[in-house]
Amino acid sequence: MHDDAGDVERVGTVPAGLPEARGGAAQATPAPTATGTARARYAYLGPEGTFTEAALLQVTDPTESELVPCLDVVTALDLVRRGEVDFAVVPIENSVEGSVNVTLDSLATGSPLVIVGEMLVPIAFVLAAREGMTLAHVRRISTHPHAWAQCRGWVGAHLPGAVHVPATSTAAAVALLAGDQDAPGFDAALASPLSVRKYGLPVLADGVADNPHAVTRFILVARPGYLPEPTGADKTTLMVHLPDNEAGALLSMLEQFATRGVNLSRIESRPIGDSLGRYSFSIDAEGHVSEERVQATLIGLHRVCPTVRFLGSYPRADGQRPHLRPGTHDADFRAAREWVRDLLAGGTV
Numbered sequence: 001m002h003d004d005a006g007d008v009e010r011v012g013t014v015p016a017g018l019p020e021a022r023g024g025a026a027q028a029t030p031a032p033t034a035t036g037t038a039r040a041r042y043a044y045l046g047p048e049g050t051f052t053e054a055a056l057l058q059v060t061d062p063t064e065s066e067l068v069p070c071l072d073v074v075t076a077l078d079l080v081r082r083g084e085v086d087f088a089v090v091p092i093e094n095s096v097e098g099s100v101n102v103t104l105d106s107l108a109t110g111s112p113l114v115i116v117g118e119m120l121v122p123i124a125f126v127l128a129a130r131e132g133m134t135l136a137h138v139r140r141i142s143t144h145p146h147a148w149a150q151c152r153g154w155v156g157a158h159l160p161g162a163v164h165v166p167a168t169s170t171a172a173a174v175a176l177l178a179g180d181q182d183a184p185g186f187d188a189a190l191a192s193p194l195s196v197r198k199y200g201l202p203v204l205a206d207g208v209a210d211n212p213h214a215v216t217r218f219i220l221v222a223r224p225g226y227l228p229e230p231t232g233a234d235k236t237t238l239m240v241h242l243p244d245n246e247a248g249a250l251l252s253m254l255e256q257f258a259t260r261g262v263n264l265s266r267i268e269s270r271p272i273g274d275s276l277g278r279y280s281f282s283i284d285a286e287g288h289v290s291e292e293r294v295q296a297t298l299i300g301l302h303r304v305c306p307t308v309r310f311l312g313s314y315p316r317a318d319g320q321r322p323h324l325r326p327g328t329h330d331a332d333f334r335a336a337r338e339w340v341r342d343l344l345a346g347g348t349v
């Protein structure tokens, strides 16, 4: 049951243009870059003023890199896959609304990508409208669906009957409202105070939120080939499939983590899509693939699951270190392996 992870080697050096993990968040390094351009290129969910851009600005200085705003998450990730940019920054999880499914699904399929960093952004919204508009006039509100989900209660209480007009991002709604179009199809937008200032719209209401402590987690994504250094406070993201029609398959998958003392910080099922009842599991586990307990878990998963996709080991944005129970430290695995080697060499204890 307990696998020996002793012969697994780490991926080596940091290729040019990829970030060096430092202080819980990734940091961009200077040229030359993986795309062959002078400055690292970052795709992100745009336009300027999104919460995603705020996350991106945590990991790069915009004067030293090239920021490429994209219409949606899939486009940003595909630019990385095609080698047109070095990285993408996309949302993955919100503390109120949960996972960003399009991100989970895009990482789970297609050519492989890896997460090399994560960033946390506190979320606060304002309601903005064109000059002369008052709260009493607002009937149609545009914003990103995840943002709408975080403000539904506030809208119900302050603007009963107002309807949602979906936008590709919060800043996209603001940009449309601030643009030349006579009738953008909505009266107001829910977005960050920063984006509303950037596009120069008046604020009708601030502090709009159902939960004032909402946080969104964003990831920095690259092509495979680079593994951030372990910091002692890391996460490993995986996507696994279970064997079909096997009683206890989910339990058996979870046991791989439990028996090696690897705690999970997120697990959710996503439909695989080809027929009803087939699901993959998207998992964040505490620890780094260079650590023995995580390697032993991966070896176990590989034995019991038909598909295991490694989606990266990277520093946690909150710097929180795992609580390791006795017997699950690297030294414990090494000592156990030495003992078995001694047995093979004719030892008896």
Ligand SMILES: O=C(O)C(=O)C[C@]1(C(=O)O)C=C[C@@H](O)C=C1
Binding pocket: 045, 049, 050, 051, 052, 053, 091, 094, 100, 123, 144, 146, 147, 168, 169, 170, 171, 216
């Ligand atoms: O629309 C934006 O500003 C985004 O960056 C997207 C996004 C999301 O996908 O959850 C990010 C943070 C907020 O939770 C709302 C929207």
